[in-house]
Amino acid sequence: MTPATDAPAHEGAITLGAACNVGTGAPPALLRANFVRYPGCQQLQLWLPPSGGQGYTRLRVRQADGRLLLDTTVQHCVQGSVQILFDTLHWPPGALQLEIDHAEGWRHCLPLHKSHDGTPPTLPQPAAQADPGEDLRLRAQALQDLARRLAPEAGEDPTRFHR
Numbered sequence: 370m371t372p373a374t375d376a377p378a379h380e381g382a383i384t385l386g387a388a389c390n391v392g393t394g395a396p397p398a399l400l401r402a403n404f405v406r407y408p409g410c411q412q413l414q415l416w417l418p419p420s421g422g423q424g425y426t427r428l429r430v431r432q433a434d435g436r437l438l439l440d441t442t443v444q445h446c447v448q449g450s451v452q453i454l455f456d457t458l459h460w461p462p463g464a465l466q467l468e469i470d471h472a473e474g475w476r477h478c479l480p481l482h483k484s485h486d487g488t489p490p491t492l493p494q495p496a497a498q499a500d501p502g503e504d505l506r507l508r509a510q511a512l513q514d515l516a517r518r519l520a521p522e523a524g525e526d527p528t529r530f531h532r
Contacts, residue, residue, distance in 0.1 A: 383483045425469060426443060
């Protein structure tokens with residue numbers, strides 16, 4: 370079950386809750402997550418602690434009333450061995466719960482909340498450009514410091530590193 374691609378866009382930001390593991394035998398390592406958004410685009414990024422092929426079964430996203438927004442296999446979603454990406458633009462506002470089941474009976478849980486604010490975010494401003502002359506001066510200083518640290522002390526064998 371996947372969200373309809375023709376569903377209306379919801380620009381609200383997603384706030385990530387504290388990840389937890391539920392069930393007997395759950396490992397101490399937690400699911401990691403990050404949310405990014407730009408005007409007309411937003412993405413939820415997840416990283417599984419162990420490889421995605423190590424016993425994971427189902428992945429679900431539930432709304433607060435229990436309705437499933439997404440229900441699929443982890444194998445279908447995982448990219449590589451540990452990363453999962455979601456386009457969340459069409460996820461509706463409100464409380465959500467992401468659950469990833471493991472064959473041993475435990476699960477990763479991540480509470481989410483998508484705001485009702487439909488205002489698209491502003492694009493980040495580019496960082497101020499550094500003065501190229503200052504950059505070159507700092508590089509030259511770093512090279513001098515490195516050369517000074519690697520130079521042999523008075524009376525040392527200058528070939529001591531070439532043996």
